[in-house]
Amino acid sequence: MPETYRAEIRQLDLFADMEDSNFETLMRGTYVQTFPPRIDLITEGDPSDFLHIVLSGSVDLFACWNGRETSMATVRPVSTFILAATIREAPNLMSARTLEKSRIALLPSEDVRAVFDTDGAFARAIVRELAQCYRTVVKNTKDLKLRTSLERLANYLIRHSARTASSEFELNMEKRRLAAFLGMTPENLSRAFKGLEPYGVKVSGSNISISDPDDLARFAKPDLLIDDYST
Amino acid sequence: MPETYRAEIRQLDLFADMEDSNFETLMRGTYVQTFPPRIDLITEGDPSDFLHIVLSGSVDLFACWNGRETSMATVRPVSTFILAATIREAPNLMSARTLEKSRIALLPSEDVRAVFDTDGAFARAIVRELAQCYRTVVKNTKDLKLRTSLERLANYLIRHSARTASSEFELNMEKRRLAAFLGMTPENLSRAFKGLEPYGVKVSGSNISISDPDDLARFAKPDLLIDDYST
DNA sequence: ACAGGTACTTGACAAATATCAATCGAAATC
DNA sequence: GATTTCGATTGATATTTGTCAAGTACCTGT
Numbered sequence: 359m360p361e362t363y364r365a366e367i368r369q370l371d372l373f374a375d376m377e378d379s380n381f382e383t384l385m386r387g388t389y390v391q392t393f394p395p396r397i398d399l400i401t402e403g404d405p406s407d408f409l410h411i412v413l414s415g416s417v418d419l420f421a422c423w424n425g426r427e428t429s430m431a432t433v434r435p436v437s438t439f440i441l442a443a444t445i446r447e448a449p450n451l452m453s454a455r456t457l458e459k460s461r462i463a464l465l466p467s468e469d470v471r472a473v474f475d476t477d478g479a480f481a482r483a484i485v486r487e488l489a490q491c492y493r494t495v496v497k498n499t500k501d502l503k504l505r506t507s508l509e510r511l512a513n514y515l516i517r518h519s520a521r522t523a524s525s526e527f528e529l530n531m532e533k534r535r536l537a538a539f540l541g542m543t544p545e546n547l548s549r550a551f552k553g554l555e556p557y558g559v560k561v562s563g564s565n566i567s568i569s570d571p572d573d574l575a576r577f578a579k580p581d582l583l584i585d586d587y588s589t
Numbered sequence: 590m591p592e593t594y595r596a597e598i599r600q601l602d603l604f605a606d607m608e609d610s611n612f613e614t615l616m617r618g619t620y621v622q623t624f625p626p627r628i629d630l631i632t633e634g635d636p637s638d639f640l641h642i643v644l645s646g647s648v649d650l651f652a653c654w655n656g657r658e659t660s661m662a663t664v665r666p667v668s669t670f671i672l673a674a675t676i677r678e679a680p681n682l683m684s685a686r687t688l689e690k691s692r693i694a695l696l697p698s699e700d701v702r703a704v705f706d707t708d709g710a711f712a713r714a715i716v717r718e719l720a721q722c723y724r725t726v727v728k729n730t731k732d733l734k735l736r737t738s739l740e741r742l743a744n745y746l747i748r749h750s751a752r753t754a755s756s757e758f759e760l761n762m763e764k765r766r767l768a769a770f771l772g773m774t775p776e777n778l779s780r781a782f783k784g785l786e787p788y789g790v791k792v793s794g795s796n797i798s799i800s801d802p803d804d805l806a807r808f809a810k811p812d813l814l815i816d817d818y819s820t
Numbered sequence: 821a822c823a824g825g826t827a828c829t830t831g832a833c834a835a836a837t838a839t840c841a842a843t844c845g846a847a848a849t850c
Numbered sequence: 851g852a853t854t855t856c857g858a859t860t861g862a863t864a865t866t867t868g869t870c871a872a873g874t875a876c877c878t879g880t
Contacts, residue, residue, distance in 0.1 A: 402814055423735040424810050430730065442720040442727075448820040449813075451727050474716070478709030485705070485712055488719040489673040495726040496673075496682050499661065502733055503772050504654040506866075533828065541734050543868055548829055563828095563876085579655050582680075583633055589679040737836070764858065774838060779859050794846085794858095 363390050366413060367463060370436055372487055375479040384473055387466040393456045400454040406443035408464040412436065415460025418535065419452045429538035431494075432457070432531065441487060444470050457531070493589070500584045507542040511550045512578035514540060515559060517585050519568055526567040533564075594621050597644060598694060601667055603718055606710040615704055618697040624687045631685040637674035639695040643667065646691025649766065650683040660769035662725075663688070663762065672718060675701050688762070724820070731815045738773040742781045743809035745771060746790060748816050750799055757798040764795075 364385055367373055373381060390413065393399065399410065402421055410417075417433040430452050433439045443450045444467040456462075474481055501510055514536075519525055529536060537547035551561045557577050558569035568574055595616055598604055604612060621644065624630065630641065633652055641648075648664040661683050664670045674681045675698040687693075705712055732741055745767075750756055760767060768778040782792045788808050789800035799805055 421731045421735065421814075423731065423812055423815060426735050428731070428734040430727070442723045445716055445720045446724065446820060448724070451724060451731070451814050474713065478712055481709055481712040481716055482705065485676055485715050485719060488716060488723055489676045492673045492719055492723045492726065493677065493679070493682060495723065495730060496661070499726060499730055499733070500652045500654065500659070500682070502730070503659040504652065504657050508866095544828070545830085545869080546867060549867095552829095581654055583652075583682050584654060589677060739836090775858070776839080776860085777837060780837095783859095 359385060359388060359390055363413065363463065366436065367411060370411070370438075372438060372483045373480070375483060376473070376477050377479070380473045380477045380480065384465055384469055387469050388463055390461060390463045392459065392461050395456055395458045395460075397456045398453065399456065399462065400440065400450050400452075402451055402453045403449050406440050406448065406450050406467050408440070409438060409444045409467055409470045410440050410454070411438045411463040411465070413461040413463055415462075416457045417454050417460060417462070418457050419454050420538070421452050427538065428541070429535050432535075432539075438487070441484065441491070445474065445484065445488075447471065494587060497584050497587070502541055504584075507540060507546060508550050508553050509578060510540045510542075511547065512554055512557070512559075512574060513580050513585055515554070515566060515568065516571070516575060516578055516580050517587070518566075519571065525569070525571055526565070529564040529566060590616060590619060590621055594644065594694065597667065598642060601642070601669075603669060603714045604711070606714060607704070607708050608710070611704045611708045611711065615696055615700050618700050619694055621692060621694045623690065623692050626687055626689045626691075628687045629684065630687065630693065631671065631681050631683075633682055633684045634680050637671050637679065637681050637698050639671070640669055640675045640698055640701045641671055641685070642669045642694040642696070644692040644694055646693075647688045648685050648691060648693070649688050650685050651769070652683050658769065659772070660766050663770075669718070672715065672722070676705065676715065676719075678702065725818060728815050728818070733772055735815075738771060738777060739781050739784050740809060741771045741773075742778065743785055743788070743790075743805060744811050744816055746785070746797060746799065747802070747806060747809055747811050748818070749797075750802065756800070756802055757796070760795040760797060 367385070368381060373384070393415075399417065412433050412435050414435050416435075417439065418429055419431045419433060419439060420427055420429045433454075439454060440450055447467070474484060501513070505513070518527060518529075531539075533547055534544045537544045540547070542550070551559065554574070557574045559574060560567045560569065598616070598619075599612060604615070624646075630648065643664050643666050645666050647666075648670065649660055650662045650664060650670060651658055651660045664685075670685060671681055678698070705715060732744070736744070749758060749760075762770075764778055765775045768775045771778070773781070782790065785805070788805045790805060791798045791800065
């Protein structure tokens with residue numbers, strides 16, 4: 359594996375503090391592959407053979423049941439997915455596909471578990487990562503159960519606006535995926551955008567501008583315990 | 590702290606493998622308290638001062654936003670809650686209240702973090718616990734996003750029936766809480782029970798009987814990747 | 821430039837779900 | 851035993867959300 363990838367992975371919180379020898383053990387079985395867009399990486403129910411790390415590009419985590427499909431999360435560089443399944447040696451709960459051309463590192467789950475069993479620093483790093491993931495999903499559940507779709511969209515836009523530190527920005531995913539992520543149909547998302555017009559939200563293609571952020575916030579009522587993805 | 594509690598806690602997966610001396614450190618600051626029903630233990634947003642362990646009774650984890658409230662989970666003996674917030678030294682995302690008279694052990698979060706930093710076995714146990722919690726919340730999200738309320742209720746009943754290994758059982762919580770947990774209103778839950786009558790679900794107070802489990806399952810389409818809480 | 825596909829939008833309609841008000845019924849209190 | 855209280859139910863209605871069937875706009879590849 360090229361040295362540049364190795365250095366990139368080593369710098370991740372997850373691997374930064376572990377023993378050199380253990381890191382080497384992990385890297386020995388690791389390979390990095392570039393995938394085209396829209397490639398299925400994982401199907402839910404499959405055994406978790408590899409811990410995946412997104413080095414570049416982006417990956418959609420989604421789930422299906424009874425012919426329906428929903429988007430659960432987007433993984434962007436540099437972070438991992440399928441960590442919980444790897445640790446528990448359990449089937450993946452979500453499927454994954456590339457959204458664009460993406461470079462993915464694949465670490466054999468067996469190796470991850472083996473190193474995890476002996477390297478305390480690695481175990482602690484995994485704890486922090488999992489605790490973060492857990493809290494993100496809990497926030498998501500609160501968003502889904504406590505808010506209407508219009509409120510979810512309004513808060514999503516406010517979060518996005520905060521991330522880009524700008525009241526005008528581009529949606530970084532297709533509206534159909536955004537709709538699935540927010541738990542609604544594409545048709546409903548269209549109408550929800552219309553429904554936010556009175557609060558100063560202007561939509562033109564994937565370009566969003568918020569003319570009066572305070573007005574939108576009065577409607578959306580963003581809450582640190584739902585919308586702050588930093589803790 | 591009485592020796593019986595100590596032994597009870599020591600046997601938990603979370604504490605079973607750690608160093609004796611570290612366990613002693615943890616227990617030094619721990620106290621056990623009995624709470625009456627309907628007592629608030631934690632309010633969301635509060636700092637996570639204590640890791641809580643339910644020794645007996647049961648605890649409702651719930652969340653609020655904008656005057657609305659929903660139930661997120663029920664914690665039953667013997668397990669912990671507020672683990673992720675403790676580890677990340679972050680505010681609690683959920684509130685907690687006793688459902689009945691309950692014995693709760695309280696471990697100072699600082700001590701938990703200190704021992705976590707030095708005891709690899711403890712860190713590994715936390716990983717397994719958190720990975721489990723994470724997967725549970727993911728399953729919950731899939732349930733919410735991919736199923737209608739009628740389907741959620743049907744699958745809940747099937748899971749409950751499987752847990753008690755019987756086609757007749759008692760609901761172990763108020764219907765209003767069940768409604769909140771399933772993401773619907775109490776009125777809707779009443780109607781949902783009626784809606785399941787054609788599939789052989791009979792309700793009398795909190796007593797549920799399923800006359801034709803296969804018929805109900807054909808409607809509910811239970812799925813290991815949503816409904817199996819063991820992995 | 822054009823054709824074809826795909827995402828997005830819109831309108832009409834249907835289904836699901838929430839809300840409000842009233843009532844019922846069982847458990848708790850006096 | 852009567853009363854009170856509170857959760858559960860029911861009916862009527864409103865709102866939200868989804869579905870279906872167009873039509874439009876945009877991108878892509880030839």
